[in-house]
Amino acid sequence: MRQIVLDTETTGLSAENGDRIIEIGCVELMARKLTGNNKHFYLNPGRDSHEDALKVHGISNEFLKDKPKFAAIADELLDYLQDAEIIIHNAPFDVSFLNKELELIGRQGIKHCVAKVTDSLMMAKEMFPGKRNSLDALCDRLEVDNSGRTLHGALLDAELLADVYINLTRGQNSLMMDVGGATQTGEDLPVVDLSKFELPLLVANEQEIADHEKLLADIDKASKGKTVWRAVPA
Structure with missing residues (x-):
């Protein structure tokens, strides 16, 4: 399945109270690798950004005046997102804005276009309970x-989130586009006799054991006592 990492910038915090999208950035992943088939739009929201929002994204009202309205790019965006899994950090926020923009032009919500919406913030909270995510x-x-991130920008944030998502899901350490070049296959790799290696047994010290127990307790609390290991006999 295609995966699209998506981010938006907006005039403020509430689509229901009249705030609108001013920028959309999308980064495509196939087989967990960047393809370079990205999308990026600046949009004229038909209203000024709030002062606090301007401090976050730095996109001036003057800059957006000659940009297209959402209706002009809607078909291109929806065609691009069609049947993909959409990965968004704090998905309810961005989805609420996308749905409002679609509603205003008489279109169905985003869930009718995409295969799935994944919230990377919720994933991070489950993996790192009690920490900033x-x-x-x-x-x-x-x-x-x-x-390079001094201000928020939809495309830059989507690119960063793509790398973060791969790390969260235990993939490769960083994302690199495949641009030709030789790659090794299983037949090219040398055969190593692992039986010749003696691996040392490293025992955790008291501090490491205490830190581990604290981490398990944090996860147990975050999952409201639903963790499996507490129910398995030692």
């Missing part, structure tokens, strides 16, 4: 380079 915090924790 903003995109910047996850970049720091998962060693994703976000040094």
